[in-house]
Amino acid sequence: MKNWGFKISRPRAIDFDTADLAEYSKLVEKVPSAKRCLMCGACTATCSAGNHTDFNFRHSHLMYRRGQFEGLAEELDKCMLCGKCKMVCPRGVNTRAIIYNMRIFLNDMNYKNIES
Amino acid sequence: MNYHPFIIPFSAGAIFLFAVVIYKFVKWFRNLDRKQMYFVNKNIFSFKTIEAIGETFREALIHRNIYKKNPLLGYMHMSLAFGWFLLIAVGKTESSFYAGTFFEEPWLAIFFKYFAKEQHSYFMAAEFSFIMDLLLLIVLSGVALALFKRVRSNFLGMKKATKHSKFDRIALASLWWIFPLRLLAESTTAAVAGNGNFLTGTVGNWLSGLPVEAIELPMWWAYSFSLCAFFVSLPFSRYMHIPTEVALIFLRKWGATAGEQYSGMTDLQLNSCSRCGICIDSCQLNFAADINHVQSVYFIRDTRYKKLTDEVANNCLMCGRCVEACPVGLELTVIRQQLRNKAEIPGKHYFEYNKAEESKNKTDVIYFAGCMTHLTPSIIISMKKIFNEAGERFWFMDEDKGLCCGRPMRQQGFVQQSKDLISKNMRLIASSGAKMMVTSCPICYKSFTEEYVLDIPVMHHTEYIKMLMDKKRINVKKSDLNMVYHDPCELGRGSGIFEQPRDVLRQTGNLRVSEFEKENALCCGGSLSNTVIELDTQIKIRNHALEVLTESKPDVLATACPLCKKSFVHGNKAKVMDIAEIVADCLNLQSEKNEKKSVNKKESIEFI
Amino acid sequence: MIIGGGPAGLEAAYNIAINGYKVTILEKDNEIGGNIKKWVKLFPDFGDAAEIRKAFADKVNKGNIEIQTGVEISELYSENEKWFAKNGNNVIYSADAALLATGFEAFDARRKEELGYGIYDNVITSVDFEEMYKTGKILTAQGTVPKRIAFLNCVGSRDEKVGNHYCSRVCCINAVKQATEFKELVPDAEAYCFYMDMRMAGQFYEELYRKSQEKYNVNYIRGRISEAAATFDKRIQIKSEDTLTGLPMKMTVDILVLMVGIESSASTTELSRQNGINGEYGFAKSLGLYISDNLTKKAGLFLAGSCKRPLTLPETVADSRAASVQILNYLKLN
Numbered sequence A: 001m002k003n004w005g006f007k008i009s010r011p012r013a014i015d016f017d018t019a020d021l022a023e024y025s026k027l028v029e030k031v032p033s034a035k036r037c038l039m040c041g042a043c044t045a046t047c048s049a050g051n052h053t054d055f056n057f058r059h060s061h062l063m064y065r066r067g068q069f070e071g072l073a074e075e076l077d078k079c080m081l082c083g084k085c086k087m088v089c090p091r092g093v094n095t096r097a098i099i100y101n102m103r104i105f106l107n108d109m110n111y112k113n114i115e116s
Numbered sequence B: 001m002n003y004h005p006f007i008i009p010f011s012a013g014a015i016f017l018f019a020v021v022i023y024k025f026v027k028w029f030r031n032l033d034r035k036q037m038y039f040v041n042k043n044i045f046s047f048k049t050i051e052a053i054g055e056t057f058r059e060a061l062i063h064r065n066i067y068k069k070n071p072l073l074g075y076m077h078m079s080l081a082f083g084w085f086l087l088i089a090v091g092k093t094e095s096s097f098y099a100g101t102f103f104e105e106p107w108l109a110i111f112f113k114y115f116a117k118e119q120h121s122y123f124m125a126a127e128f129s130f131i132m133d134l135l136l137l138i139v140l141s142g143v144a145l146a147l148f149k150r151v152r153s154n155f156l157g158m159k160k161a162t163k164h165s166k167f168d169r170i171a172l173a174s175l176w177w178i179f180p181l182r183l184l185a186e187s188t189t190a191a192v193a194g195n196g197n198f199l200t201g202t203v204g205n206w207l208s209g210l211p212v213e214a215i216e217l218p219m220w221w222a223y224s225f226s227l228c229a230f231f232v233s234l235p236f237s238r239y240m241h242i243p244t245e246v247a248l249i250f251l252r253k254w255g256a257t258a259g260e261q262y263s264g265m266t267d268l269q270l271n272s273c274s275r276c277g278i279c280i281d282s283c284q285l286n287f288a289a290d291i292n293h294v295q296s297v298y299f300i301r302d303t304r305y306k307k308l309t310d311e312v313a314n315n316c317l318m319c320g321r322c323v324e325a326c327p328v329g330l331e332l333t334v335i336r337q338q339l340r341n342k343a344e345i346p347g348k349h350y351f352e353y354n355k356a357e358e359s360k361n362k363t364d365v366i367y368f369a370g371c372m373t374h375l376t377p378s379i380i381i382s383m384k385k386i387f388n389e390a391g392e393r394f395w396f397m398d399e400d401k402g403l404c405c406g407r408p409m410r411q412q413g414f415v416q417q418s419k420d421l422i423s424k425n426m427r428l429i430a431s432s433g434a435k436m437m438v439t440s441c442p443i444c445y446k447s448f449t450e451e452y453v454l455d456i457p458v459m460h461h462t463e464y465i466k467m468l469m470d471k472k473r474i475n476v477k478k479s480d481l482n483m484v485y486h487d488p489c490e491l492g493r494g495s496g497i498f499e500q501p502r503d504v505l506r507q508t509g510n511l512r513v514s515e516f517e518k519e520n521a522l523c524c525g526g527s528l529s530n531t532v533i534e535l536d537t538q539i540k541i542r543n544h545a546l547e548v549l550t551e552s553k554p555d556v557l558a559t560a561c562p563l564c565k566k567s568f569v570h571g572n573k574a575k576v577m578d579i580a581e582i583v584a585d586c587l588n589l590q591s592e593k594n595e596k597k598s599v600n601k602k603e604s605i606e607f608i
Numbered sequence C: 001m002i003i004g005g006g007p008a009g010l011e012a013a014y015n016i017a018i019n020g021y022k023v024t025i026l027e028k029d030n031e032i033g034g035n036i037k038k039w040v041k042l043f044p045d046f047g048d049a050a051e052i053r054k055a056f057a058d059k060v061n062k063g064n065i066e067i068q069t070g071v072e073i074s075e076l077y078s079e080n081e082k083w084f085a086k087n088g089n090n091v092i093y094s095a096d097a098a099l100l101a102t103g104f105e106a107f108d109a110r111r112k113e114e115l116g117y118g119i120y121d122n123v124i125t126s127v128d129f130e131e132m133y134k135t136g137k138i139l140t141a142q143g144t145v146p147k148r149i150a151f152l153n154c155v156g157s158r159d160e161k162v163g164n165h166y167c168s169r170v171c172c173i174n175a176v177k178q179a180t181e182f183k184e185l186v187p188d189a190e191a192y193c194f195y196m197d198m199r200m201a202g203q204f205y206e207e208l209y210r211k212s213q214e215k216y217n218v219n220y221i222r223g224r225i226s227e228a229a230a231t232f233d234k235r236i237q238i239k240s241e242d243t244l245t246g247l248p249m250k251m252t253v254d255i256l257v258l259m260v261g262i263e264s265s266a267s268t269t270e271l272s273r274q275n276g277i278n279g280e281y282g283f284a285k286s287l288g289l290y291i292s293d294n295l296t297k298k299a300g301l302f303l304a305g306s307c308k309r310p311l312t313l314p315e316t317v318a319d320s321r322a323a324s325v326q327i328l329n330y331l332k333l334n
Helices: A022-030 A032-036 A042-046 A048-052 A057-065 A072-076 A084-088 A095-115 B007-030 B034-043 B047-062 B064-069 B071-099 B125-151 B166-193 B200-207 B212-236 B238-254 B264-272 B278-282 B296-304 B310-314 B321-325 B332-339 B377-389 B407-411 B415-432 B442-450 B461-470 B499-508 B535-549 B562-571 B579-586 B599-607 C007-017 C034-038 C049-059 C126-134 C171-185 C205-214 C266-274 C313-333
Strands: B365-368 B394-396 B436-439 B458-460 B482-485 B510-512 B556-559 B575-578 C023-026 C065-068 C073-079 C082-087 C092-095 C098-100 C104-106 C123-125 C148-155 C190-195 C219-222 C227-230 C236-242 C247-253 C255-260 C262-264 C301-303
Touching (some): A042 A048, A042 A057, A084 A095, B047 B064, B064 B071, B166 B212, B278 B296, B278 B321, B296 B310, B321 B332, B377 B461, B377 B575, B377 B579, B458 B461, B499 B510, B499 B579, C023 C092, C126 C171, C148 C171, C148 C236, C301 C313
Parallel strands (some): B436 B458
């Protein structure tokens, strides 16, 4: 192939037609309160891990909801599961359970990818 | 020779049972971990073994623990276990006397009445006959109670009876049939021979209208088959607890406990559960939130049959109330913890630790507030006030929101990641050269005392305040507040700290007792360990606990955990205060007295 | 008989009395006016609260209206189609019909300990802000003029942790109003308003919001403040996420104002519980939302104003007039 001297980067838009949105419905089955999140960011503000890293729970959760899993497993590994976020959430979302389940689901996905 | 083909089902069943039990025991013993093996080797030839025999007698036969918790239920278990044991032991003695040798046919004792139909001239034949009838009656009364319990569990003080599996039902049904059939078989034989004691003789008389010669043998066959069915289903049913519990008692006496990882000791405990269901009644998820499929009895059953789901494993407050209640003394929370292990999820470590700073100055005491305590700033402010009043040189380790202690990670099974945090925190602690560590969070406290390797003592702030008061380093004046103390799970049942907080409260106000306290304390519902239940369920648990705790309408509901405090404050039913706040409010301030002398001191406080 | 001498109670008393009925107002405070007493100016047009209160007082200054202040009703019950109210000293008032106009109370911000109210002096509530505004000055606890102030919306409303799922409806616009007032007093200072959603659904609300941005340079940040802490110089450090940039943020302010939500008042909760008309969150429950919103399932017991749900002042007054009609009809037919 001809080398054009530049690469075409992937578009930055979220493509709802190809994004894997089914994963999120699996998550909300485990943690129904996830649906209630109104993205106020209190969780991110209070986050202990966010104090030491650039971890942003609200953002990670939203990316998962949108089916954007790239690099998410590494991102979630920053969380210490201390549970402060769950404590401050005004909507009573079980944030800690979301992270726990996201970790497990992402790990499963990883294996699926390796197999296929 | 005393032989009839009807002994074959019994004998085959018994041989099968022994083979399976021995196979399982060997497998579990080989799976003991290093530490457990060390204790076994160390203590097997010590006095502890004799103690274990005594305990086996008390617990496995007499069921003293169940008896203490519920006399009627205790009698039911005792009459079945101890009664049956005596039936075997006395029956064996009787048959030995009869045969004139100790080495008679092993089945003779079981079917004695059939083979010894005619002759009654051996030593103490009449007394034996009476005792055997009496024992049979005792066992039958236990069976009757058990049947009644199935129908109406309330009668025996049990709110919920355990739901059972297929093997359980087979074993249970055959167990129920064994003794009535034995009675019928012995009674028909008594009717045929025209003898029998007060029980078999009487029943025999009633039966004498029937063609007893014709039904005698079928009765003995049926008795033998019911024994066979029980023996064959036993190793796969809950009745496996009968042999396993004995082994567990010995291992426990020798000092073995369930460790961090699944081991032979775990298997032993899983199989020692008799599924009595006492844990269901003690569980708040049951009585406050109506969740009835996750309690320890079901968790253990599911684990044993390899059907454990994530949902059951994670739907637990880990409050430890069932551990207190369990008559077998199983380490239920430890086992649940083992089963939550998520070692298969690779522990990649992305924590950037450089922002957690080491101590710049050498200090005497480290104060670690804990993540949650940052959401209850009055605890932190009160602790600072107390430290200053005591003139303590302290370093507030997580002032700028430090690293988590690692326990929440571990509770969810991420052991490797938890160890990572622990090692980093241990480095930070070592950097300060402190001689003592104080924490405000019972979760952190439990972690520091159990999972960290530290060469300095760790205190929860209730212990620390008690120490300061004992040493007169702080002085408090007693207020006239009426208080009820709520034991946080990890501090009370988890770490055994019951008295220190109460001592402190007695010196700062009037402490009232509540129905649920100390070992029987309730969980506030705010437990981090449960990742399944949602806020609405937590609120149910909290409201129930709050209702109970505020029954005497105290001025203050005192607690010693930021999580409990937050849960109860949100319930908005009573004023909730941490012990540190109460003490800080009651301090006889030295600094106030000395204010005129040194104005500078006050300012220095504010900069800390 | 009207329980509560706030706007709802006073407006109803006037409307019923001019139709020739005798009215008794039972007010627990020593003065009538209810929650307006705490306010200086009202949104959205900065109407003078004192003037409005005076207008209400003038309306009820009529012959057949009896006003009893300092009377806190602890029991409300009916016997033989008459209504009885009893206060703490066992004095009993009776009437043919009773109107519950017991209103609301502001959320006690101490229940959100992480926000530091009652712990740090410079964390105040919107009610405290009004109190301070009455003096004509907004100052820190140390007496200095603040250079930066932050308002936090939804304290005690839309918060499932404290059990209040609902929106209090007035705090958003009140924050805009107070931020504007602050900027008028201290034009050089910065004002930040932290919100989850800005709900500007009333008439002129959006206009005021726009004006606060354009003319008064009030900054709006979408994010909830998770916790507040004091710095060594007694300023308040707040943590939030600036959700629109997706980054956590820290900010140090001189004063943090918590926009406390509307909660059912203790009297509302207790009296409606006694009569079996207790609805959600301790508010009183009307018979139906559309055509019987002032009726209860008890004949002769009526509801008006914010004892039913969070309402703005104009809504309360309108609701109270509706209740008056229902009561008059009831009295005429019985």
